Amino acid sequence: MKKSILPIILLLILTFGSGVFAQEALFRSQQVVSPEISKGSKVTFRLLAPNAEKVQITGDFLPTVKVDSPMGQVDGPGKADLKKGENGLWEFTSEALDPELYSYSFIIDGFTTIDPNNPFLIRDVASVTNIFIVGGGHADLYKVQDIPHGTVARTWYDSPGLEMKRRITVYTPPGYEKSNEKYPVLYLLHGAGGDEEAWISLGRTAQILDNLIAEGKAKPMIVVMPNGNVIQDAAPGEGSMGFYKPQFMIPGTMNGTYEANFNDVVNFIESNYKVKAEKSSRAIAGLSMGGFHTIHISRYYPNTFDYIGAFSAAIMPREDATAKVYSDIEGTLKKQKDNGYQLYWIGIGKTDFLYDANQEFKEMLNAIDMPYEYVESEGGHTWRNWRVYLSEFSQRIFK
Structure with missing residues (x-):
């Protein structure tokens, strides 16, 4: 009798004991x-x-x-x-x-x-x-509304140039999975210290695009959010390097390697998603370091993107950056201008620490008669500005 009861007692202890531990967080709240x-x-x-x-x-x-x-x-x-x-x-x-x-x-x-x-x-x-x-106002774009929603996926692509598989975040618009339509693509780049999680989390990209598409203010589009840190395969805690404290500036992020190999990202998207693989259906934009990458990728590949967005962008490479990507900046900008594009959009806050650098960049563009649109907002180097810039830029592209 005792032997037959013992397994039942043990089962009860395990069952109710595990329930107590499962509720530990509730009792701590x-x-x-x-x-x-x-x-x-x-x-x-x-x-x-x-x-x-x-x-x-x-x-x-x-x-x-x-x-x-x-x-x-x-x-x-x-x-x-x-x-x-x-x-x-x-x-x-x-x-x-x-x-x-x-x-x-x-x-x-x-x-x-x-x-x-x-x-x-x-x-x-x-x-x-x-x-x-x-x-209220523009903040309603950041909320999840009762409307059709797109899909956010984290997937992996092969980067032959960086010799590794890398994680990427991709937003596809509502109805993408069941549609036979091909879509334009916005490549959206993060700043220093960020990764492929930054725009989707801090930038509210999915909410902004869902809401603007539902309102008919933005074209349905795919948004690709890569990791701009070339020594990482993924965000901290999500890749082969395991759990470690994220850093603000990571080696290799602004030495030309990322820009030179950016087509690995484009090739993956155009081989695996239903996209319009043409200049008129490609846009690239980024904040701070991502704005720096945007400027230099778009002029290094001057016939690839029809829409360029520089949000609070870092502008010129460091003096010790000698990569081919950074050679003949003015000449490649002229070639980009001569090839033509639909929109070159620059946004900066009045108290941003990069404000003066952006004014100097405008002077360079003016000197070569390169068309651009310029938006100056209140505030500094903040996500508050970058979410607004994304909201405004995404309404201007692929029209």
Whole structure:
């Protein structure tokens, strides 16, 4: 009898014991609402920290301050104090906020951490922050609406030039899988410290394209988001290098190797997707380092792309960059101009640390009578600007 009961007891222990461990995260959670967005677009943040001496919040919804970064002094998020209430619940309510996607973190006694009551996070290089959206206006493009949706896939392509298989993110528009239609392609490039996850996560690419396509403001298109770090096969934690801390500047990212081998990406897409393999159906755009790559790829292959978008672009190569890609910049720009294109679009924030470099680039284009459109926005080197630039650029291409 005892022997026959023992297996049943063990089974019960394993069954209910595993359930207890599975619920561990639930019991650790705080029953606090944060953030809470009011009808007046004020946002309240709360944190249960009874033993804390001081709690602050930092985020891009607060007035900016100058902070040190690998790029020098740039605009960074300010800070605000939370007020401690009953039972150790700290609270802060913002002013009414404009429509936008915002990010934030808490600072508890000098230690920066996430909001334990908000599970929605994004990673920018090695920093992880919480996010929330105040709706209305252009911010509604960043929301998931009740409309047809495209598909986001992470796949791998072979890069003979870089001698490795590499991971890539591809957005296909609503209805792609069942359609016999061929689509135009936007190649969308990230900045320094980013990877093939950056535009889809921080840039809200899928939401923006879904919404613009549904509204008839953008043509259905494929968006290809490669990894611009030539020594990586994939984003940190997603490739053969395993888990490691992402870095801002990775060796080889701006030495010409990526630009020279970019056709490996184009060849893969045009061999494996239903695309219009012609200049008039190819666009390339990127932010910061990706804008740098965009400028140099498009002039190095001057008859490949009809639409070029430089968002807060780094412009000229470093003095020690001697790759063939960077030779005769003015001459290859003239050839690109002579070959013709539909749109050369430049966007930059008024307080961007790359503002002066972009003005010098405009002077170079003016000197060779190379047509372009120029958009100058408020703010600096931020995703807030780049999401808007993508929204505007994607409405102008393939028309």
